[in-house]
Amino acid sequence: MEKESKVKEIVKEKFTEYLIKNHHRRTPERYAILDIIYSDSRHFDMETLYQTMNDSNFRVSRATLYNTMQLLVKYKLVIQHQFGKNQSFYERAYNNDFHHHLICTSCGKVREDRDPTTKSLIENRKTRGFSATHYAVYIYGVCSSCQREQKKLLKEIKNQQKNK
Amino acid sequence: MEKESKVKEIVKEKFTEYLIKNHHRRTPERYAILDIIYSDSRHFDMETLYQTMNDSNFRVSRATLYNTMQLLVKYKLVIQHQFGKNQSFYERAYNNDFHHHLICTSCGKVREDRDPTTKSLIENRKTRGFSATHYAVYIYGVCSSCQREQKKLLKEIKNQQKNK
DNA sequence: ATGTATGCAAACCATTTGCAATGAC
DNA sequence: GTCATTGCAAATGGTTTGCATACAT
Numbered sequence: 001m002e003k004e005s006k007v008k009e010i011v012k013e014k015f016t017e018y019l020i021k022n023h024h025r026r027t028p029e030r031y032a033i034l035d036i037i038y039s040d041s042r043h044f045d046m047e048t049l050y051q052t053m054n055d056s057n058f059r060v061s062r063a064t065l066y067n068t069m070q071l072l073v074k075y076k077l078v079i080q081h082q083f084g085k086n087q088s089f090y091e092r093a094y095n096n097d098f099h100h101h102l103i104c105t106s107c108g109k110v111r112e113d114r115d116p117t118t119k120s121l122i123e124n125r126k127t128r129g130f131s132a133t134h135y136a137v138y139i140y141g142v143c144s145s146c147q148r149e150q151k152k153l154l155k156e157i158k159n160q161q162k163n164k
Numbered sequence: 165m166e167k168e169s170k171v172k173e174i175v176k177e178k179f180t181e182y183l184i185k186n187h188h189r190r191t192p193e194r195y196a197i198l199d200i201i202y203s204d205s206r207h208f209d210m211e212t213l214y215q216t217m218n219d220s221n222f223r224v225s226r227a228t229l230y231n232t233m234q235l236l237v238k239y240k241l242v243i244q245h246q247f248g249k250n251q252s253f254y255e256r257a258y259n260n261d262f263h264h265h266l267i268c269t270s271c272g273k274v275r276e277d278r279d280p281t282t283k284s285l286i287e288n289r290k291t292r293g294f295s296a297t298h299y300a301v302y303i304y305g306v307c308s309s310c311q312r313e314q315k316k317l318l319k320e321i322k323n324q325q326k327n328k
Numbered sequence: 329a330t331g332t333a334t335g336c337a338a339a340c341c342a343t344t345t346g347c348a349a350t351g352a353c
Numbered sequence: 354g355t356c357a358t359t360g361c362a363a364a365t366g367g368t369t370t371g372c373a374t375a376c377a378t
Binding site: 023024025028029030060061062063066067086 | 333336
């Protein structure tokens with residue numbers, strides 16, 4: 001808990017630094033958005049963020065959300081993902097351990113999976129003529145609950161054929 | 165060259181097998197699309213595929229393209245990517261060595277980078293309650309030509325400030 | 329005071345969908 | 354002959370944009 005609030009302070013400082021350096025204004029909206037994002041370490045989509053913001057005491061327009069997310073991504077305070085649908089997902093970048101993303105192609109849910117080995121492997125891999133800043137690993141498959149669902153369905157089909 | 169045409173034959177057979185098994189029709193459009201895709205080993209977007217198809221002697225509608233791509237992805241003959249924009253990219257799945265994707269955040273170009281080590285590491289990693297089918301590694305950064313561009317720009321700015 | 333950021337609504341654009349016509353089975 | 358597939362055009366939905374207003378500097 002205590003550590004979390006410290007993280008919030010640090011990213012807030014970093015954000016301030018970037019905003020000043022790039023001659024952008026330090027608006028309450030921007031800080032409110034950053035705060036909400038760093039109140040949770042999981043990934044989220046825009047609609048969820050929009051709802052969460054407006055359920056909290058801070059009403060923000062979608063336009064401002066998109067605008068601010070672009071800044072945060074550029075400043076590397078937020079990572080942007082696309083898990084196969086034409087929709088962006090985001091997660092905080094600072095103080096967030098590297099993890100693979102296990103994406104269920106059946107229900108669309110995304111699970112995280114920490115993997116320090118792959119992390120260091122990818123990080124230490126140098127590629128001539130390319131200056132890497134960040135990376136992502138997406139593993140597609142079927143999650144356990146969808147596997148159960150599919151087995152059940154298969155069984156039903158077999159039973160139906162038997163009863164013919 | 166010879167090997168390539170053999171690959172085409174094999175995927176064609178696989179496609180036929182899947183289509184029959186799933187009671188889908190074997191239309192000339194579907195085979196023409198598969199053929200075009202396996203004429204190139206690089207990734208491509210829908211618009212490019214649409215143009216390529218129509219520049220060749222086979223005119224196909226966008227609807228059919230999207231429809232067929234869904235099938236090919238489902239049958240794992242094609243891999244679908246999203247490199248950060250709300251647009252899908254595709255590449256053939258069969259006989260295509262695993263590679264990382266180096267995505268330039270400046271110009272958007274995507275380069276491939278073979279890496280057998282990471283491949284086996286990810287493949288051998290078992291995750292409880294998740295049955296993985298395929299995976300992708302995206303590395304974001306700045307490509308060499310954009311790095312040069314940026315350095316040049318920086319120099320110009322410095323010179324301008326000097327001349328003031 | 330100046331001009332950037334916000335909020336709203338309209339525009340955008342890749343993708344999906346509805347439907348009549350076509351053609352694989 | 355039947356019904357899945359095609360092609361077209363319209364709809365969808367996440368994201369972007371234009372513009373008047375608000376407010377950080």
